[in-house]
Amino acid sequence: MGRVEGKVAFITGAARGQGRSHALRLAQEGADIIAVDICDQMDTVPFPMATPEDLTETVKLVESLDRRIVSRQADVRDLAALEGVVAEGIAELGRLDIVCANAGIASMQACWEFSERQWQDVLDVNLTGVWKTVKAAIPPMIQQGTGGSIILTSSMAGLFGFPNIGAYNSAKHGVTGLMRTLAVELAPHSIRCNSLHPGVVNTDMVHNPAFYELAGVPGATRAEAELAFTSLNALPVSQVEAVDISNVVLWLASEESRYVTGTTQVIDAGATAPFKVPHT
Structure with a gap:
């Protein structure tokens, strides 16, 4: 029996990268998946974003594991779309137990050189989009009454400052604060909330x-x-590889971490360690 057998996970940014990896790792351990991704290019993002074909590939890979998946092209900035996807997913798959708020973008400038739109797009996707994701998911999870696990993707940039990604840093620090608040607010419902803090990950975003x-x-x-x-x-x-992050997602989604909430899970190969070890 898989470690999340019979559970359903809602994952944003699921078309490729960490999101796809999370979907596959959870499916390998028995979960069904609700997958969303914008699958479109935002003109303030300086690298190619995921495509509809990428999301189709995620669907094929999950189904190859003999798991069910509901996938939709949706923007995390659109609360109504997220609420619709969650409702549709629950109607088809029967429940909702795990949320992975993973979708994210980045723009690279010194803080004072960002255009207003660049700044706002990063905040809207990386912070407000995370809030809208959990806002769509929490009411049915509470109504379901069986607890659950919410996993928010922050970054090592959500714990320390890094130059030339000030909007990203600000949003990811905000995600860390949101996680800590949700952990307290949702504890009476046995819904846990933790955040992920990856370092450099082998994905198209890097x-x-x-x-x-x-x-x-x-x-x-x-x-x-x-x-x-x-x-x-x-x-x-x-x-690190995307699966290294997904293995932590799996642990946080499983009963193995049943009393873990309000924590920052750092997976960065020691990048944020106080002292660096010289390589020889």
Whole structure:
């Protein structure tokens, strides 16, 4: 029997990257999935975003594991759309137990150089979109009366400051505060809430020219960028894999973490450790 057998998980940003990985890891352990992604390009985002074909691939991969999935193209900035997806998913799959508020974007500028729209888009997706995700999911979870687990994707940038991603930093710090508030408010309903704080993760959001420039290696090849990323981490690795984050999602979604709430789960290869270990 899987570790989340019979449960249903609602995942945003599920078309690729960490979101797809979370869907597959939970499905491997018995969960059915409600998957959403905008599957469109926002013009303030300096890297290619997911496509409808990416979401279709997530569906195929989940179904190949003999699990059910309800997938919809939806924007986390649209509360009515999220509420509709949640209602449709529950109607088809029968329940809702796990929420992974994972969708996120980034723009790269010094704080004072952001346009108003760049700033607002990042805040709207990465913070308000997380709030809208849980706002859509919490009432039916409370009504269901069987508890649950809400997992909010923050970042190591939700714990420390990093230059030239001020909107992202601000939103991810906000997600950390939202998580702590929800953990207290939802405890009487046996709904737990925790946040994830990944470091550099091997996804399309990282491996693109805009992120390489941010990391101080403009025009780098992937191999050159990965070498530079290694210098960020205490462990002698360039990045973590999406499944490393998904394994923590699985633990937080399972009964193994039944008394874990209000915590910040850091998966960053030691990037935020107080002292760095020299690589030899």
